[in-house]
Structure formats: C-alpha cells, structure tokens
Amino acid sequence: MAKRKIKFTRTELKHQRDALARFRRYLPTLKLKQQQVQSSIVQTREIFREKDAAVRTTEETISAYDGLFNDLAGVNFTKLAAPESVNKSTHSIAGVYVPRFEAISFPKADFSLFATATWVDKALADSKQLNQQKVELGILQECLDLLQAELKKVMQRVNLFEKVMIPNTLENIRRIRIALGDQMTAGVARAKIAKAKLEQKEHEGYKEAVVL
Numbered sequence: 001m002a003k004r005k006i007k008f009t010r011t012e013l014k015h016q017r018d019a020l021a022r023f024r025r026y027l028p029t030l031k032l033k034q035q036q037v038q039s040s041i042v043q044t045r046e047i048f049r050e051k052d053a054a055v056r057t058t059e060e061t062i063s064a065y066d067g068l069f070n071d072l073a074g075v076n077f078t079k080l081a082a083p084e085s086v087n088k089s090t091h092s093i094a095g096v097y098v099p100r101f102e103a104i105s106f107p108k109a110d111f112s113l114f115a116t117a118t119w120v121d122k123a124l125a126d127s128k129q130l131n132q133q134k135v136e137l138g139i140l141q142e143c144l145d146l147l148q149a150e151l152k153k154v155m156q157r158v159n160l161f162e163k164v165m166i167p168n169t170l171e172n173i174r175r176i177r178i179a180l181g182d183q184m185t186a187g188v189a190r191a192k193i194a195k196a197k198l199e200q201k202e203h204e205g206y207k208e209a210v211v212l
Contacts, residue, residue, distance in 0.1 A: 006172050008179035016176060020169045027161045034158055036094035037151045044093075044147060048140045055137060058130040065123045080107055081127035086135055096150045098143040101136045 006012055087102040106128050 006176065008176050008183070010180065013173065013176045013180065016169055016172045020166065020173065023161055023166050023169065027158070027166070030154060030158050030161065033095065034151065034154045037096065037147055037154060040094045040096075041144065041147045041151060044140060044143050048137065048144065051133060051137050051140060055130065055133045058126060058133060062123070062126050062130060065119070065126075077124065077127065080109055080124055081131055082106070083131055083135060088139060093143070093147065094150075096146055098146050099139050100143075101139045104132050104135060106131075 006016070084105045084107050086104050088099045089102050090097050091100050092098075109124065
C-alpha cells in the first residue's frame with residue numbers, strides 16, 4: 001500500500017495528533033495481550049510436559065506386555081485399543097479460541113474373559129489410556145501452535161506500533177509544525193513588507209501634498 005502523503009496544514013496536524021493518540025491508547029492493550037498469550041503458552045507448555053511424561057510412563061508399563069502379545073490368539077488388541085471417536089470443544093485462552101479435550105470412546109471388547117489370560121484386561125486398559133493420553137497431547141500441541149501463532153501476530157503489531165507507526169507519526173507532526181512555523185514566519189515577513197510599502201506610499205503621498 002502506498003504511503004499516504006502528508007499535507008502541511010493545521011487540519012493535517014490535527015489528523016496526525018489524533019492518530020498518535022489512538023496509537024498510544026491502543027499500544028498498552030496490545031502489550032497486555034502479548035503478556036497474556038505468553039503466560040498462557042508457559043502454562044500450556046507445563047501441562048504438555050506433564051502429559052508427555054505420563055505418556056512415557058504408560059509406554060514403559062505397556063512394554064512389560066510385549067512378550068505376552070503373541071499369546072492373544074483371536075483378540076485384535078490394536079483395534080480394541082484404538083479410539084473410535086474423540087470429542088473436543090472450543091474455549092478461549094487469552095482471547096484465542098483453542099480446542100479442548102472432552103471425551104474419548106473405544107470399541108466394545110468382543111472377546112471372552114474366560115478364554116483369555118487374566119492380564120489382557122489390564123493390558124487393554126493401559127493401551128487405551130496411552131492412546132487417550134496421546135490424543136490429549138496432540139490437542140495440547142494444537143493449543144500451543146495456535147497460541148504461538150497469535151503471539152507472533154501480536155508481537156508484529158506491537159513492533160509495528162512502537163517502531164513504525166508512532167515514530168512516523170511523531171516525525172510527521174514535527175515536519176508539519178516546522179512547515180506551519182515557516183509559513184507563519186513568511187506570513188509575518190510579508191505583512192511587514194506590505195505594511196512598510198503602504199507606509200512608504202502614504203509618506204510619499206503626504207510629501208506630494210505638502211509640496212502642492
């Protein structure tokens with residue numbers, strides 16, 4: 001977009017002053033939003049780390065079953081532990097709408113408890129827990145991505161106001177005031193010249209009248 005050419009008038013000076021007031025009034029709001037988003041990112045990262053640690057703990061628990069999975073004849077363990085549906089909602093964090101985990105469902109177990117080993121139920125429950133934790137971790141990552149994108153956008157706007165718009169407007173005001181001052185000085189000088197010419201003309205007219 002082409003840069004707007006300023007006019008060296010009092011109307012333009014008022015326009016620039018009004019714009020500066022708006023920028024200075026809006027900047028603290030942007031900085032507050034930046035702080036809120038940064039704080040939310042820190043909190044979400046902490047939850048992410050806790051959830052990631054829980055995933056690793058569950059993975060270690062499930063690894064104890066590795067040697068037993070070969071005995072699960074007729075039981076599709078992977079299919080039964082895979083999420084059938086995931087319910088999410090949307091909520092606002094620091095003004096940013098992000099997803100939130102609500103619920104998860106799994107297929108109904110279709111194997112006989114009497115025909116399988118006693119550890120199968122526990123292994124299946126642990127596997128479902130792991131998959132749920134991974135789903136929640138993925139949703140937290142979505143939240144982080146959205147919050148970080150918002151932070152980047154807000155920081156860009158803060159920098160735009162602080163480093164471009166406000167300094168440029170201050171410079172415009174300075175230039176307009178100098179130009180108006182020059183115009184006033186030139187106007188006063190012209191008025192003095194005109195007055196001097198008028199006085200000289202009146203004086204010459206008076207001299208002619210005296211001679212006559």
